[in-house]
Amino acid sequence: MAQKPSIPKGTRDFSPIEMARRNYIFDTIKRSFHLFGYKQIETPAIENLSTLMGKYGEEGDKLLFKILNSGDFLKSVSEEDWRDKNLPKLTNKMCEKGLRYDLTVPFARFVVQHRNDLQMPFKRFQIQPVWRADRPQKGRYREFYQCDADIVGSDSLNNEIELLSLIDSVFSELGINICIKVNNRKILSGIAETIGEADKIVDITTAIDKIDKIGIENVNAELKERGLSDGAIEALRPVLTMSGSNEDRMAVISVMLRDSEIGCKGVEELRTVINGFDSLGHKCEVEADISLARGLNYYTGTIIEVKAKDVEIGSITGGGRYDNLTGVFGMPGLSGVGISFGADRIYDVMNQLDLYPAEIGASVKVLFVNFGEREAAKCMGYVKTLREGGISAMLYPDSAKLKRQMAFADSEKVPFVAIVGESELADNTINLKNMIDGSQQKLSIEDIVSLMK
Secondary structure (H helix, E strand, O other), X not given: OOOOOXXXXXXXXXXXXXXXXHHHHHHHHHHHHHHOOOEEOOOOOEEEHHHHOOOOHHHHHHOOOEEEOOOOOOOOOXXXXXXXXXXXXXXXXXXXXXXXXXXXXXXXXXXXXXXXXXXXXXXXXXXEEEEOOOOOEOOXXXXXXXXXXXXXXXXXXXXXXXXXXXXHHXXXXXXXXXXXXXXXXXHHHHHHHHOOOHHHHHHHHHXXXXXXXXXXXXXXXXXXXXXXOHHHHHHHHHHHOOOOOHHHHHHHHHHHOOOOHHHHHXXXXXXXXXXXXXXXXXXXXXXXXXXXXXXXXXXXXXXXEEEEOOOOOOOOEEEEEOOOHHHHHOOOOOOEEEEEEEHHHHHHHHHHHOOOOHHHHOOOOEEEOOOOHHHHHHHHHHHHXXXXXXXXXXXXXXXXXXXXXXXXXXXXXXXXXXXOOHHHHHHOOEEEEEOOOOOEEEEOHHHHHHHHO
């Protein structure tokens, strides 16, 4: 008995209606990217592991999908290596490439590799899949799409303000009610410095980044495991439980960090970004969240995360400033800031809230009924005319019973059915039925083209 086919956990198939919905999301995001002046690029799904490793922190490195070398992938592995089962060492010898974990690190590699061809500041967008060896769960997949927008070659905080406006534009058009959470990595560094744990900034940010998932008590337990003193953990508590308006929060953190130069700089930058965004006007909520860390080690300034307010799901967009990222590829001093729309989570939110246009599932706009050879030949000409006019149309391929053809049109959500029988053949007309309100009218092909446009 043949084994039932399946797909790996954390991956999905998408039907035609699902693809129509996903493309609606992609097209909406892409329109905003173009509107804000971003240019599209693509990078390979496979990158050298030397490009990827060490860019996402220890936990991120564990989630990289590694690809075995072609041919005899064990040729560089000694018996001693195999016997010791030193996995990092074995991986280095058996794997030279991996699937990209995100689009930001490959973009940094792209900028350095093609720097002589790029005009700075360079604004790019990229819509491609990424892969993470994570534990699959609701809203978390092993293969998923990211839609990134980045600006490199400029230190201006106007870029952060523009990215917040871009986020507001996309989700306003999609109809998703969101909250944009904003923080600054310099504030987190200042906090670590103030509580006497400056050398544990990575441990602190990795732990507090999980506060929404595991709660403050579990975060405190993890901080203790990572070597923070009870006094430092207690000093951190007010930061993790802060409330009030954005200005209230920044006033509190300003007092706490008054003796930290880097912390004060972070507060100043955060205030500039939020005030600048507010001055433009926006439909979404924006919140200064001092506990927001995001685990990726390359953020150096602004940190951005977007939550859907009407659905329980993880962040649906995230990003920030990563001034030092291109330095690891031999191009120090290039500032960058970017965001990534989580298309798959946005898709789940749109499905739960049913935010798609009614016509999203329509395969074609006009379906011609097939009554037989003579009628079909005439209809094929009409179909060609409509397509040349930019109107999607098709002829039902078989001369099946009318009931069956109409049922097909109904199931495919076709808005118009065109009927060409003997009388229509005689006077070169088309009986056009509106499948929404049931009305019918006899028209010429020219009239239909005008009507559809």
